[in-house]
Amino acid sequence: MAASYNDDDDSIYLQESDEEPFEYDDDDDDDDAGESEFLRHDSVGDCDPGSAANPTPSPAATGPSKSLSAYPANNPIDPIDFQVDILIKANQDTDSSLNYIDHTGYKSFTLNSFIYTVLFNAIDDIKSILNIPFNQALLLLVYFNWNTDSLLDNYYNLDIIKNRSFILNLRLNFTSLHNNKISLLKDSKFCSICCNYQSKFYFLPCNHNYFCINCLRKYIKNKILDNLFIINCPELNCPYLFKLSDLNNLFLISKAKKPITLLYLQKIAKSYIQLKKDYSYCPAPDCNSVIQNINPNLTHDHSLFSFSSALLSSIDSKTIQNLNIDLPIFTCYNNHNYCFNCRLESHFPCPCYISKLWVNKCKDDSETANWINVNTKECPKCISSIEKNGGCNHMTCYKCFHQFCWICLGPWASHGSSYYQCNRYNEDDSKGARDKKEISKKLLKKYIHFFDRFQTHEISIKQDFKIFKTMEKTINNLQIKTGNSYIDFDFLKDSIQILIQARNVLKWSYCLSYYLTPESNGFLIYEQNQSVFMNSIEDLSKLFEIKEYKQILKRKSNFIENTRFVSDRQKKLIEVVQDGLKTNFLSFKDINTPSGDSSNTKTKTKA
Amino acid sequence: MKVANNPLYSNEVYTLRIDITSDYPFLPPIVRFVDLPIPVHPHIYSNGHICLDILGSAWSPIHNIHSMAVSIQSMLASNTRNERPPDNSSYVSHAPSNPQHALFYYHDDTI
Numbered sequence: 001m002a003a004s005y006n007d008d009d010d011s012i013y014l015q016e017s018d019e020e021p022f023e024y025d026d027d028d029d030d031d032d033a034g035e036s037e038f039l040r041h042d043s044v045g046d047c048d049p050g051s052a053a054n055p056t057p058s059p060a061a062t063g064p065s066k067s068l069s070a071y072p073a074n075n076p077i078d079p080i081d082f083q084v085d086i087l088i089k090a091n092q093d094t095d096s097s098l099n100y101i102d103h104t105g106y107k108s109f110t111l112n113s114f115i116y117t118v119l120f121n122a123i124d125d126i127k128s129i130l131n132i133p134f135n136q137a138l139l140l141l142v143y144f145n146w147n148t149d150s151l152l153d154n155y156y157n158l159d160i161i162k163n164r165s166f167i168l169n170l171r172l173n174f175t176s177l178h179n180n181k182i183s184l185l186k187d188s189k190f191c192s193i194c195c196n197y198q199s200k201f202y203f204l205p206c207n208h209n210y211f212c213i214n215c216l217r218k219y220i221k222n223k224i225l226d227n228l229f230i231i232n233c234p235e236l237n238c239p240y241l242f243k244l245s246d247l248n249n250l251f252l253i254s255k256a257k258k259p260i261t262l263l264y265l266q267k268i269a270k271s272y273i274q275l276k277k278d279y280s281y282c283p284a285p286d287c288n289s290v291i292q293n294i295n296p297n298l299t300h301d302h303s304l305f306s307f308s309s310a311l312l313s314s315i316d317s318k319t320i321q322n323l324n325i326d327l328p329i330f331t332c333y334n335n336h337n338y339c340f341n342c343r344l345e346s347h348f349p350c351p352c353y354i355s356k357l358w359v360n361k362c363k364d365d366s367e368t369a370n371w372i373n374v375n376t377k378e379c380p381k382c383i384s385s386i387e388k389n390g391g392c393n394h395m396t397c398y399k400c401f402h403q404f405c406w407i408c409l410g411p412w413a414s415h416g417s418s419y420y421q422c423n424r425y426n427e428d429d430s431k432g433a434r435d436k437k438e439i440s441k442k443l444l445k446k447y448i449h450f451f452d453r454f455q456t457h458e459i460s461i462k463q464d465f466k467i468f469k470t471m472e473k474t475i476n477n478l479q480i481k482t483g484n485s486y487i488d489f490d491f492l493k494d495s496i497q498i499l500i501q502a503r504n505v506l507k508w509s510y511c512l513s514y515y516l517t518p519e520s521n522g523f524l525i526y527e528q529n530q531s532v533f534m535n536s537i538e539d540l541s542k543l544f545e546i547k548e549y550k551q552i553l554k555r556k557s558n559f560i561e562n563t564r565f566v567s568d569r570q571k572k573l574i575e576v577v578q579d580g581l582k583t584n585f586l587s588f589k590d591i592n593t594p595s596g597d598s599s600n601t602k603t604k605t606k607a
Numbered sequence: 608m609k610v611a612n613n614p615l616y617s618n619e620v621y622t623l624r625i626d627i628t629s630d631y632p633f634l635p636p637i638v639r640f641v642d643l644p645i646p647v648h649p650h651i652y653s654n655g656h657i658c659l660d661i662l663g664s665a666w667s668p669i670h671n672i673h674s675m676a677v678s679i680q681s682m683l684a685s686n687t688r689n690e691r692p693p694d695n696s697s698y699v700s701h702a703p704s705n706p707q708h709a710l711f712y713y714h715d716d717t718i
Binding site for chain 2: 192193194211215218219222232234235236
């Protein structure tokens with residue numbers, strides 16, 4: 001049901017609503033005179049931001065409406081500045097929140113700075129190209145999913161009916177100057193949403209003035225929370241669209257902690273981020289950071305993981321895109337490292353594909369793996385885990401319908417009609433089954449082996465992170481005790497950061513070990529490197545156990561040496577993996593086929 | 608609900624089940640036909656779900672139960688086709704219990 005509104009019907013706003021006898025608050029008569037009327041201007045150009053803010057209520061207005069006037073009388077503001085004002089006001093407590101960090105290859109924003117820079121720039125462009133007000137440009141961009149090209153194509157070329165009605169409606173919406181505000185009525189009036197008599201109403205330019213402000217607030221909030229950013233007047237088929245300034249006026253005295261305008265813009269920003277491929281939202285919980293990837297090749301220059309440019313340029317074929325380890329690991333504004341491709345944490349030296357496999361596997365298995373190992377046997381044919389919870393020993397696998405004997409794991413056919421023949425030791429039959437079981441057991445053992453190490457280092461990282469967090473305090477204490485300057489202890493901070501990063505690399509290297517083919521020289525070299533790397537980390541970690549402050553100063557050179565050694569080894573390990581993958585010294589064993597221990601389907605007995 | 612002036616539905620009484628959520632009137636009520644017979648209409652599925660835009664995206668808080676019921680009534684009264692929606696069987700077999708969770712396409716506005 002499209003809005004029954006067409007472009008010839010310009011007069012829609014000019015009609016006096018006969019059925020709505022309306023009472024104004026007469027106290028501030030002279031200021032309100034032109035306010036609730038919807039004045040029409042002939043051209044769009046008339047409506048540029050400067051004049052849009054013109055009809056101004058004077059501060060003389062009585063009662064609450066005094067504080068509600070959106071535009072101060074003496075200094076009319078450009079709406080865009082006005083909106084930025086709101087944002088800045090909303091963020092007074094966090095001064096830095098409007099900054100962003102410019103890394104090489106990518107930028108990291110806070111969500112608010114993202115709105116302030118990227119979003120507003122996009123709106124500003126449209127605003128100046130089409131010479132339309134800020135709010136109109138915003139709504140247009142939202143309508144066209146931030147696709148500037150299609151917006152400009154369609155703005156004057158009104159062939160597509162769907163777009164046509166929207167654009168014409170929008171133009172009409174903005175051909176009028178108006179200044180809406182909350183008004184207090186002398187007598188309470190019937191609100192047609194909540195069906196109560198209320199006294200606070202918001203005057204809409206479309207003359208649908210029978211919604212109380214509480215209902216309008218709820219209505220708008222519901223729309224915003226549903227990610228609907230083009231909000232019509234609640235009246236049926238009314239083409240009036242709520243603008244940012246409307247929202248601001250409406251929620252000016254609401255008690256909500258987060259201003260609705262900010263929520264509105266943040267929601268819009270999030271939808272923008274989802275639409276654009278070169279932006280991504282930090283996956284860490286409660287982190288409002290946005291990253292813009294400037295380099296389309298997804299290569300980057302991270303201080304720690306910088307590779308030679310020759311290496312980077314040699315990787316171009318898409319086949320190894322999945323398995324190469326030139327990862328776009330970015331650091332967000334709040335210092336979370338994550339991979340732009342797969343949105344996992346930093347997972348050097350694992351390629352994205354492998355680390356995803358690993359993460360899924362861990363999700364599936366880690367908690368249940370032990371239990372499965374103890375309590376189940378694998379079906380000898382499809383190696384899915386089976387728990388026997390009763391019944392006889394004639395098993396039928398629910399997955400592959402293979403019939404076998406629970407005791408000897410041999411096929412049931414040989415047991416024949418005579419019950420339980422597996423007391424007789426049949427070399428051939430049971431051997432094959434046992435071998436298969438052996439294999440899957442080995443696989444599971446291997447997985448648990450690497451998972452243990454993976455987890456141990458994850459825990460170590462958390463512990464090291466605690467040290468890192470209290471580092472400032474520790475250094476201050478050391479300063480007081482030894483009388484040395486802050487710079488003398490700076491090495492501690494560097495060391496702990498390198499240590500944490502190195503542990504992360506080591507952690508993910510175990511995931512890599514699990515998936516690599518073990519029988520190759522490349523793997524031996526890799527393993528050797530890994531073990532040296534691990535030892536170097538442990539050596540450095542040991543140094544942090546020193547509590548005696550004199551010792552710390554004495555061992556300063558050890559700290560620095562070990563730190564350097566760790567980062568050298570880390571670089572070497574990554575190079576080995578990188579070279580190995582490229583030259584096929586290292587290869588992955590059939591990562592696509594599901595291995596036995598990955599399926600934890602429980603199959604019941606069937607006698 | 609009775610439908611006047613339409614021979615398709617004469618002498619039939621239909622029952623609507625209306626669930627009003629806590630967000631009413633800002634979100635639409637959940638409305639469906641219950642009990643047999645369920646009226647035969649190109650926008651009403653045989654499980655009672657109604658494909659009507661004001662029960663979904665076109666809902667506005669100024670609608671109320673009365674106006675909603677009138678809409679459904681007029682939808683029935685103006686119908687001339689004695690048929691179910693074209694995708695009836697596939698929809699009914701997979702339909703969510705809450706019709707609002709279904710993704711309706713309001714494909715034709717003619718009825």
